[in-house]
Amino acid sequence: MTTTRTESDLLGPAEIPADAYWGVHTARARANFPVTGVPIGTYPFLLRGLAYVKEAAALANRDLGLLDSDRANAISVACREIREGALADQFVVDVIQGGAGTSTNMNANEVIANRALEILGHAKGEYSHLHPNDHVNLSQSTNDAYPTAIDVALIEGVDGLDAAMGVLHEAFAAKAAEFSGYVKIGRTQLQDAVPMTLGQEFGAFAVMLDEDRHRLRESAQLLLEVNLGATAIGTGLNAPMGYGPVAVAHLAELTGRPFTSATDLVEATQDPGAFVHLSGMLKRIAVKLSKTCNDLRLLSSGPRAGLGEITLPALQAGSSIMPGKVNPVIPEMVTQVAYTVIADDLAVTLAAEAGQLQLNAFEPVIVRALSQSIAHLTAACHLLAERCVSGIQARPEVMAARVTDSIGLATALNPLIGYRAATEVAGEALxxxxxxxxxxxxxxxxSPEALAAALSPANLVPTASAG
Structure with missing residues (x-):
């Protein structure tokens, strides 16, 4: 039989597995919220955010004489271990939970407390020596520690997404350079338009990504203003004088980021506007990635009965009945990721709107949505770069034939023969x-010479040399 230890809360005693670092509050939450099957420990950047905040709080409480050095140091060591990946399996509460994040906060308090007890030479659950609430949660409430931890976590998550987008940007930029000499027909509304190069087409994909990387970083800047120290509703009740600025200063030092206290802490405690802004940016990235992947699927369609201007890497058999069929599975996956991000953005919007008076009780679903979106987009960018874009091959012979056959060439002759004559030529050719x-x-x-000059690559695609 599994050995247990007894812990108590306002509802009475509960048996906790003896080897668990979590305690009674986490046990209640596990029983109450078996919803998604996804525990908060799934997202490493969320655990790092919680650990940063708890260590900053411990150091501030030590500086203000509220926490002795031994306890503060033990809490700090435990937090650093968690940031390095230890005890992730002990963060077991579901990402969707009632209580405005209290279960997440208490899961962190209990795990940190029990690891700190071990560091001090005590057994798990011997809270008379170091308590989850009285020491780890000292001068805090869920309402300031939790959203601040989310801010820290999301900034770290954004860093990872930004890096992944950078990998994808470089993959598209490399292909733009590789394909710069291939003239093809451009299309608007799926109809022939005018010539361009395949390099220009792929260069546009790279530019879209780079633009969104800049906007993503701008969105993350809004997360640097935190409400740590304002406790339950932003008035600072139960936090000692000067605690907030000291805790935020420690948070900035620990993370290496310029965190500052919000100008109006009451407003900051109830307003998830920065989360809504970031969610909108994630949706923008998702929409553009999906559009890009739709284009890749169109350009590679066929291989003989579609556009067939590029070939995507063959990764797996595409059918259980059609021999030789290969599907664009990576672009299809990315588009499905985009759909989930768009849906998550709606969840963030509704949850942010549902906040009432001095607190938003629905931040857990905001955390789940943003964490999932960031994690999925990060993975999707890496996979798209490494398993698709880097292996794309051009089919210049197909593109050249399409240019020759295209009615869109008539547009290039407008300056020489006039729009009316060009229209008649296009109609007759069609x-x-x-x-x-x-x-x-x-x-x-x-003349043949004038026509050849007009339809030369240099004239058809004046900026072709730029890729």
Missing amino acids: LSGRTVPEVVLERGLL
């Missing part, structure tokens, strides 16, 4: 099945 150059020569509208 009806007769001949090419635009053939019709132009038959009508004597241009």
